[in-house]
Amino acid sequence: MGRVLTNFTTLEYTRQDGFGDIGTNEWKLLEPNGGITFGADVTTTPRNPISKNRQRRKGSVTDLDSEVAFEADLTFDSMIDFVEGYCFATAVNWDLTFIASDASTTLEEFTVPSITVEQAPKFEYTITTGPFTLLWATGYVGANNNGLHVLDAAVASTDVVITVAEDLTDETAAGNADLSVCGIRNITSDLTIGVVGTVGTLTSTAGIADWATLGLTVGQFIHIGGLTSSEQFTTCPPGFARITAINTNVLTLDKLSTGMVTDAGSGDTVDVLFGRFIRNVAVDSAEFLEQYFTFEASFTNLFETDPPTPVADPDGFEYAEDNLCNEWAITFDGQSLATCTFGFTGTDTEPPVDNSSRLSGADTPREPVFTGAINTAADFARLRIIDVDETGLTTDFSDINLTINNGVTPEKVLGVLGARFLNTGNFEVNLEANVIFTEPLVINRIRENTTVSFDLIMENDDGGFAIDIPALTLSGGGKDYAVNESVKIALTGEAFQDPILGTSIGISFFPVTPTSAA
Template sequence: MACTSQKIDSNVTGLRYAEEECLKELPLAPVWHPLEPNGYNDFGGQVTTIARNPINPSRQRKKGVITDLDASGGFGQDLTQTGLTRLLQGFFFADIREKATTAPTNGAAIPLTGVVAADSEYEAAAGLAIFGAGSLIFASGFDQAANNGLKQVSGSTATAVTVNETLVDETPTAAAKLQTVGYQFASGVVNINVSGSYPRLVRATGALDFTTFGLVPGEWVFIGGDAAATRFTTAGNNGFARVRQVGVDFIEFDKTGATMAAETGTSKTIRLFFGNVLKNERQANLIKRRSYQLERTLGQDADGTMSEYLVGAVASELSLQVRQADKVTVDLSFIATDNEQRPGLQGPKAGARPDLIESPAFNTSSDFSRIKMHVLAAGNTNPNPLFAFLTELTLTINNNVQPNKAIAVLGAFDVSAGTFQVGGNVTAYFADIAAVQAVRNNADVTLDFALVKNNAGMVWDIPLIALGEGRLNVEQDQPITLPLSMEAAEGGAGHTLLFNEFPYLPNAADV
């Protein structure tokens, strides 16, 4: 005998999202990507009713009518390496700029058909010529451990990528993929030149065209590998650096981890690591509004899985929260045009539902490889920071999304996006009056931070900030702290916020 359940626990629920083809319309074969919510904030539809209140002797109101529907939803989850990158495109109103890969976020995949040990090559029916000789690629999803990890490309054709490392024969599954994560220069090819206003990685010999790396101004790279031969001798010439401009024979930097010094890379096979870039775009043809359907499953009734949906949902607000001795968490909210409920008999909507790719959360104690706020100074890539340590940091995105209402429409027929606003708050330990003066002087300030874990990582960069507040917090028996508000503006590279995802980083990046 089947027992009737009188309640459903929250732990049996699940959350997924699918990108719509057009507003409120799913593609023919939607993919419902999994999420890991820690909790929800006002998820669903809120109905507005207005009661009838005619003048009558009984002084009683009559049952009202439904006049409006507001559909929205928010949730929070831990920041992980792989959990949110695809969805972040919606908040940036842009496509992620990816390096060559067999599994692009927004394009057709290149199925890998085999791994041949005798030839040290990965094979596919077509499409593998995108991986050039010298490229560093990261292989993942293979059953044989030897076929995963960092590899250096020695050559490629449309049907094969040959690497320098030893491989094992395998017929890979659909989960296997190759991603470009950097480049290894031949011996003595690159030097560090500091003769100009900004330091440069320059080509000393050969004809390699640096513009083929696909780097853009504002993007971050990591210079140097783990082996001594793959990094510069001067420690300050290695590490995270932000690209200012790229030429055929140089890469110029305007942010570095230390002050760079002139160095000749004789006998060095320097490694340069780079990743995928997501930023709010300046050019109209690169700005893309995405809409989603968010699916929350609600457990089982007598007939199957119950579910509810936010339909025509556009990314509205994001809040990245960093607290001492904690996980890094993200709150995300969406404004939708409608919401739907489906009983078990109807079941969830059709589509593929891939498994969650497990990834550990970033913590605020040991996963920050770099965090720095400083006043911008022309020609100085490594100015003194405004503070040494933070107690908390909040970074926010607000797309100012509003639903569009109309007569004869319950809910909204569309949504409109307003100004792309980036801001937040920081609280720092006070050590120098320079931070207070930066507020008073309305100085041009910038903030960036890098998170690294398990040989992968990400950088968040706000290139131009105006600081607010700035009143010192002085309490008995406590260190002096300085709370500051941040209002970001368009920087020199044409964006307000940039997110850099690194699928692979060397051990040297985890400091």
């Protein structure tokens, strides 16, 4: 007789091609900590006739709800897996990451899938004026193959290799090898930065005719300055900034890192680092994405029988179908690991099947690569609530809970058990936090319903990410007077559509930053 143990259970997922169409996309393993909800919740309605027998009569199965939920550590993999699904949008530069790209020492090149017409213009290689695309490689056995690489030949559509300047080692890449565009390197004296108050401008004097061709987008965070001082401005220290406007060769910036100043860039070769960027968009945007997922739960020994005739393939598999991303909660608790809870709403979960009916490809899932834990004590590069003019309100948080909610609900129709369709509500971003009472203006902003902004930046060995809520209002304000502790204020923030950016949240990813590469 089989017995299913929680610790022997595994979860994996695949992106569907559409509603009701599982497609043939790769499967990927998940790393849940617990809190797992998986499977159909079936409602049976009995008959209750008025009778002297005073008993129920056998009823019928009348309804079914299907949900998937689990808790996990916040890692780069766990974010990247589902961030597009929760924001209902395709990430900018999502197509500039290549999985399992073989390396060759003959021509110092990585073998990649055929470059598309959309990808090709985002690669920059102009020998006289620059810039040159930067790539970050991880997961290779050969040490030379990992790390930062500079593009050394132009890339055109249908190309199947990317040539780099550095020496490589011949290697057939493992399934977890990753090659991502991570920025650009400009030629000497090309970039200048101007800073007036909290506003900056980054100008290319020769190499970049239009920053937008690199895939950069208003609202996205970039990092100005490379991994070492030789790829940074001499006077202006390296740091992060948010793009507020793109005017051909000029980026207008705000939310600059502390200490950034005007620098003419004379004699400086400066890298600009960036990666994927995701934000919520309108349903009529070309980037709007309604992504459905199928999940598999595997149960070790579910179909095992008593000896002496054991089953050859005793494991069981259950599939939750047509799931939309509903609620994603990220928790930063004091002096701990950041965690998150993922919630999905689907149409149905079929009964478990044996190995003969396992879905194609599920037996060879790709394993997570970027699994470094996010440390709430050491990995924050920035954490703050500020006024719209960037006047600081608070940077001293004891805990934060950030939630994205899509209000997904099942649509039931006659003649169908479970959901026939899935409905989505408004996109809502909420913030709950306890902050140390250090600034009286926090209370004023609550009472005056003032628009404020929230952003955080985190870095670890796997890279960096910035979460930006450009516009929100605060409520709450109740104080906790715990003995022998600082007074804390409980805040609740509700994001709304920013009047300039048009979004409620933006999340920028960096394959590498100076801190993550150190």
